[in-house]
Amino acid sequence: MATTADFKNGLVIEYNNDLFMIVEFQHVKPGKGPAFVRTKLKSISTGKVLDNTFSSGVKVTTARVERRPHQFLYKDDMGYHFMNASTYEQIAIQEDLINAPKFLKDGQEVEILFHAEEEKVLGCELPQHVIMTVTQADPGVKGNTATNATKNAVVETGATIQVPMFIEQDEVIKINTVDGSYVERVK
Known part of the structure; x- marks a missing residue:
């Protein structure tokens, strides 16, 4: 058992017959009335995020x-x-x-x-960043480099991502696994 004073990001609690991870929390002490804790909870089973408010000092069951x-x-x-x-x-x-x-x-x-x-x-x-080799990349068109133009590239696992125009086939790149975006070229 824990109270709202023990809340921290990443803590997993049992709530509504499901396991939820605390993504974000904020202790609020209004000028009038009792204090409360505003939280964002992410369901571990479904991945849905919900906002919830707990009264300050309320007991919750933590999960290991x-x-x-x-x-x-x-x-x-x-x-x-x-x-x-x-x-x-x-x-x-x-x-x-x-x-x-x-x-x-x-x-x-x-x-x-x-x-x-x-x-x-x-x-x-997965780790936040993975390093992959580009197996196929569309050719870059000359003159499209003035803006942040991107093109499709296929990496060694078969996933297609958006990369800058200067990335060619057989180059090694770093990819953010959270949103599937290009991070940088690896030397």
């Missing part, structure tokens, strides 16, 4: 969530298969639990979130 490092092995009709780096145990996860499955490549390190009491998989998070 563990992040364990795993390595991506392969994908088949059973799902995406990962191996725990320390115990060598393998687990299969469905695509909807992975935050950016189009950027998974063989041998990539990820973090899998487990509900510690139930040993249930809650999600799989």
Whole structure:
């Protein structure tokens, strides 16, 4: 059990028979009336974000969530298969639990979130940035470089992203897995 004074970003609580992660919170003390805590809660099962207000000092049930490092092995009709780096145990996860499955490549390190009491998989998070090789890029048209013009490029996992005009085939780039955007060229 915890109170609203224990709130912090990333804390997982049980609320309305579901697990929610606190994305953002703010203690508010109005001039008139009792204090309260305004929060943004993200459902771990559905990914939906909802705004909620708790009275100050109210008790909430926290859930113990563990992040364990795993390595991506392969994908088949059973799902995406990962191996725990320390115990060598393998687990299969469905695509909807992975935050950016189009950027998974063989041998990539990820973090899998487990509900510690139930040993249930809650999600799989890739690192914020991944490094990929461009396998196919549309040719850049001369004269289009005055503005922030972009073109389509296909990376080694088959995902198509928008890159600047100067990126060519076989170049190595860094990609943001949160929104799938180009970050920079890797030397």
